[in-house]
Amino acid sequence: MLSSIRSRLWISYLLVIIAALTAIIGTTITNLSRNPLFYRQAVLRLHVAHSTLLSEILNDEELSFAGLKRLIQQSTEFEGIRYALISITGEVLYDSSAGVYPPIPEFSSPPPTTGIDPIAFDTFRDIDRKSWIYVLQPTKDNTYLLAASRQPVVEIRTLLRDEIVQPMVKGSLMAMFIAFALGLFMSIWIGNPLKRLADGARQIESGEYPILEKEGPQEIQELAESLNQMSRRVQQTEKSQRDFLANVSHELKTPLTSIQGFAQSIQDGAASTPHELMQAANVIFDEASRMHRLVLDLLTLSRLEEGTANMQFLPVDLSMILDQIDEKMQPQIQTAGLLIKKLIQPDQFVMGDGDSLAQVFTNLMDNAIKFTPRGGLVTLRVYSAEDSVIASVTDTGTGIPDNEERRIFERFYQVDKSRRGGSSRGIGLGLAIARQIVISHKGEIWASSYPGKGSTFFVKLPSHEKTNVKEHWQNQ
Numbered sequence: 362m363l364s365s366i367r368s369r370l371w372i373s374y375l376l377v378i379i380a381a382l383t384a385i386i387g388t389t390i391t392n393l394s395r396n397p398l399f400y401r402q403a404v405l406r407l408h409v410a411h412s413t414l415l416s417e418i419l420n421d422e423e424l425s426f427a428g429l430k431r432l433i434q435q436s437t438e439f440e441g442i443r444y445a446l447i448s449i450t451g452e453v454l455y456d457s458s459a460g461v462y463p464p465i466p467e468f469s470s471p472p473p474t475t476g477i478d479p480i481a482f483d484t485f486r487d488i489d490r491k492s493w494i495y496v497l498q499p500t501k502d503n504t505y506l507l508a509a510s511r512q513p514v515v516e517i518r519t520l521l522r523d524e525i526v527q528p529m530v531k532g533s534l535m536a537m538f539i540a541f542a543l544g545l546f547m548s549i550w551i552g553n554p555l556k557r558l559a560d561g562a563r564q565i566e567s568g569e570y571p572i573l574e575k576e577g578p579q580e581i582q583e584l585a586e587s588l589n590q591m592s593r594r595v596q597q598t599e600k601s602q603r604d605f606l607a608n609v610s611h612e613l614k615t616p617l618t619s620i621q622g623f624a625q626s627i628q629d630g631a632a633s634t635p636h637e638l639m640q641a642a643n644v645i646f647d648e649a650s651r652m653h654r655l656v657l658d659l660l661t662l663s664r665l666e667e668g669t670a671n672m673q674f675l676p677v678d679l680s681m682i683l684d685q686i687d688e689k690m691q692p693q694i695q696t697a698g699l700l701i702k703k704l705i706q707p708d709q710f711v712m713g714d715g716d717s718l719a720q721v722f723t724n725l726m727d728n729a730i731k732f733t734p735r736g737g738l739v740t741l742r743v744y745s746a747e748d749s750v751i752a753s754v755t756d757t758g759t760g761i762p763d764n765e766e767r768r769i770f771e772r773f774y775q776v777d778k779s780r781r782g783g784s785s786r787g788i789g790l791g792l793a794i795a796r797q798i799v800i801s802h803k804g805e806i807w808a809s810s811y812p813g814k815g816s817t818f819f820v821k822l823p824s825h826e827k828t829n830v831k832e833h834w835q836n837q
């Protein structure tokens with residue numbers, strides 16, 4: 362029962378109310394029991410009796426000490442108040458209740474008077490630790506008249522019963538009622554959206570992807586948003602896994618069908634002349650090579666994505682890498698009938714794996730050659746920009762439609778699959794591999810293109826200062 366948020370909220374409200382009530386009742390009782398309000402009656406009585414006796418004493422000029430004691434004694438018997446005469450040194454000269462009560466302790470010299478305020482009083486304790494309230498005023502012959510009575514004991518039980526418990530019980534009942542009502546409201550306010558979230562999470566687990574409404578307190582709304590994001594991501598991952606499987610099967614099916622067809626034509630004698638046999642063998646070889654390339658590319662990509670690709674990060678000169686690629690690819694450039702222009706600033710160092718970076722620009726150059734018609738121009742640029750080095754490959758080829766400039770970096774994405782043909786047709790993994798390599802170098806890659814006019818592929822990498830390069834090699 363206590364496991365639900367609802368009951369816990371209720372109980373916490375109840376506990377808070379009980380704690381608050383206990384604190385309030387405790388402090389009220391302590392304060393009330395010390396409150397002079399309860400002694401006011403007794404103090405007033407003392408004042409009246411004291412001032413009557415005092416004026417009697419002061420008015421009788423011929424009053425002897427024996428007469429004074431008698432007068433005091435009479436007043437005590439009549440009013441039931443304890444009187445005493447105190448000397449200027451604080452000594453008790455006469456106590457009307459001597460022997461009845463424990464003696465009055467000595468006062469300081471001169472004795473501290475209690476003032477003329479009708480509620481002014483002070484207290485002393487006798488040797489039985491009983492408290493007395495008293496008023497003290499000077500009378501004649503350097504003596505002081507003290508009137509005292511026992512401090513009334515406030516009956517805590519009566520106080521509790523009459524003054525506190527009843528109103529408090531009423532208040533507590535009301536507070537508990539409010540607590541229950543608030544607890545119920547809070548538990549509905551917090552509990553219900555949470556329950557909906559739990560239901561939603563269960564649905565995600567079972568393969569449905571509901572969009573959870575953002576309602577209830579802020580934190581629960583944020584949780585709903587996170588769950589929605591998570592479910593979108595799970596959906597995306599599932600979709601990309603399905604796409605991946607479909608793409609791989611499709612890419613393998615085409616060459617396998619060719620291989621099967623040509624192998625069968627050899628088997629059943631349809632290809633019999635040396636020329637036909639050679640043609641069938643070439644197709645089988647090309648398609649097998651293509652499948653081999655596909656498998657290698659997939660392995661590279663998965664190693665890059667997993668972060669297990671064996672890369673060695675060293676300072677490398679990007680200008681030199683592009684120069685070497687240009688040199689290496691001259692035969693293809695010439696076969697394709699393209700011109701090449703190089704705008705390369707020397708000594709553009711980055712921290713990276715030389716072979717992987719060379720792979721990035723080989724893929725970009727491959728595409729530039731593949732998608733640029735004869736007579737076109739391919740421009741290679743390397744330049745520094747603030748803390749980065751930017752290298753770009755520009756062609757005057759077919760270009761890429763605006764809405765596909767980002768998608769071409771996805772696995773197997775090809776703008777126009779029908780454009781493919783022959784053994785050199787692409788697989789759609791070149792840019793995905795390039796992107797992963799650039800990401801693992803903490804860089805960026807993007808394309809900018811004018812359909813029908815050409816494209817530029819940019820690679821931006823954090824630059825590595827030349828001084829650092831020297832230091833790096835010195836430390837080796």
Ligand code: ADP
Binds near residue numbers: 724732761769790793
């Ligand atoms: P592949 O070249 O093997 O098809 P990529 O991943 O290298 O795969 O490229 C994906 C797609 O991006 C290509 O099929 C093509 O449609 C488009 N593309 C890439 N580079 C260029 C380019 N320079 N000009 C025009 N389209 C390009």
